[in-house]
Amino acid sequence: MARGFELISAISPLILLLSYFPELCRGSTIGVCYGRNADDLPTPDKVAQLVQLHKIKYLRIYDSNIQVLKAFANTGVELMIGIPNLDLLPFSQFQSNADTWLKNSILPYYPATKITYITVGAEVTESPTNISALVVPAMQNVHTALRKAGLQKKIKVSTTHSLGILSRSFPPSAGAFNSSHAFFLKPMLEFLADNQSPLMVDIYPYYAYRDSSTNVSLDYALFESSSEVIDPNTGLLYTNLFDAQIDAIYFALMALNFRTIKIMVTETGWPSKGSAKETAATPDNAQTYNTNLIRHVINDTGTPAKPGEELDIYIFSLFNENRKPGLGSERNWGLFYPDQTSVYNLDMTGSGAVDITTNANITSSNGTWCIASSTASELDLQSALDWACGSGNVDCSAIQPSQACYQPDTLPSHASYAFNSYYQQNGATDVACSFGGTGVKTNKNPSYDKCLYMTFGSNTTTANNVTSLPSTSSSIIYGISAWITQFTYGFPLILLILGIA
């Protein structure tokens, strides 16, 4: 009896979840956090170039530094700016403080510098001093200042949270806010609902793994798990901790009847280095986490509780920050070293997806593709590639350095990209895939993220110039397809439960 009741009470929010389909706007977006707690970072102007070079379109900063605002003028990069916790008191006390700040520190640079979000305070529940009560009054004053300037629709006001706002996160359906924080969370959620602002949360599977490695497997934290965790209340299947944590927040919102508030992930990532005990902080794991994260989010996969839902995320962080206190990992979250070289390769195509669709042609009209033959010599492949990009009229811009399909930087991948584009543009006939015998047709879709990633045996990559795809990356690809299979397999189960209901 009790069991049946539990099932029904768990199902009703599910029905509401599934019947709520928000309008599609621009799809999920991938941004990066630009923390500046370091004394060796490049100037903001240089950073603006780096960000554009890597096609990062969304950037979060933690203050409203004028040099940074100026540097991003006319770049098209959308900024999330912040009011630090130390400034919450004046912002909460007087409307005029918010008005003056907006007038003097923001409006002179807007809209040349695109600003779309203001975070008022960050993770206040983690603050050593109790400043939670200041957050909502400060948010309201900032919002009012924006409204006076007619910008309240263009610039959204919110504040960020750690997962510590939850008292329970497992199973996800039991997600609940910690009632100790209710005095400020409730009015804050009302503010967010009234103003269509997102609930901003920083999500760190890394910490969950580091601090509880007996209960959380590394694969589960890295989106690499081949097994599922079942939520006994809903029957939803979870293959990664990220989704489970997001859904715990969804269910916490449902429990308070806030059905329209969207979640935004304002920080997530994985450190590439750490203290001796932080064994999971490695470049490989960081690359795996962030690569899987982008692929998971970019095409609106959603979470088990909200399939197909858009989710905007910000990867923490742009640079390693040498002045951050704490364990070794704290100073090693960066995608880049201060000298602007990459800590590891990360395909950020999510942010530059538009450029790829216009240039590339990885689609297939009749289920066949043309790729580089694994038996072709490097010399022949190179000349066929040169031909395709030259006389063959293929637009090869996407496989140029720093462009969307440059990685993996291997001859077979680049040649396959060019061959397939030529083939599709020229009627997908056998002759359009000959390339002097170096092309071969396949009916197995070789594309990923609108690029072609080829992994051949060592016998084709003879030159030390051509680095083959690291084995971690190919396991990522297979991990993801396995994940998707499990995901689609999980869905009917929901319907089954609903059907019974």
Ligand SMILES: *[C@@H]1O[C@H](CO)[C@@H](O)[C@H](O)[C@H]1NC(C)=O
């Ligand atoms: C923080 O301050 C608020 C009121 O300003 C109070 O209601 C709340 O209990 C305090 N929280 C803690 C953890 O002391």
Ligand SMILES: *[C@@H]1O[C@H](CO)[C@@H](O)[C@H](O)[C@H]1NC(C)=O
């Ligand atoms: C809820 O928050 C209070 C105040 O920060 C904290 O002392 C308590 O441990 C939290 N409860 C849970 C279950 O996390």
Ligand SMILES: *[C@@H]1O[C@H](CO)[C@@H](O)[C@H](O)[C@H]1NC(C)=O
């Ligand atoms: C692991 O899970 C068990 C049971 O769910 C719990 O009692 C224990 O505290 C957890 N350990 C850690 C380190 O979180």
Ligand SMILES: *[C@@H]1O[C@H](CO)[C@@H](O)[C@H](O)[C@H]1NC(C)=O
């Ligand atoms: C996301 O991409 C994968 C791989 O390309 C595809 O199989 C899956 O159906 C996509 N999901 C959505 C919701 O578009």
Ligand SMILES: *[C@@H]1O[C@H](CO)[C@@H](O)[C@H](O)[C@H]1NC(C)=O
């Ligand atoms: C891509 O290939 C399709 C199918 O052959 C073709 O119709 C289309 O024009 C091509 N697109 C581009 C941009 O070349």
Ligand SMILES: *[C@@H]1O[C@H](CO)[C@@H](O)[C@H](O)[C@H]1NC(C)=O
């Ligand atoms: C489709 O594939 C078949 C078999 O490979 C090929 O003969 C045909 O020319 C292709 N192109 C079109 C447009 O049907």
Ligand SMILES: *[C@@H]1O[C@H](CO)[C@@H](O)[C@H](O)[C@H]1NC(C)=O
């Ligand atoms: C090279 O790779 C091809 C295709 O994978 C394989 O058939 C061939 O035996 C390989 N040659 C050598 C020398 O390993």
Ligand SMILES: *[C@@H]1O[C@H](CO)[C@@H](O)[C@H](O)[C@H]1NC(C)=O
């Ligand atoms: C890699 O190959 C290119 C031309 O294919 C050549 O110009 C370059 O010097 C090579 N680099 C190395 C490190 O061998």
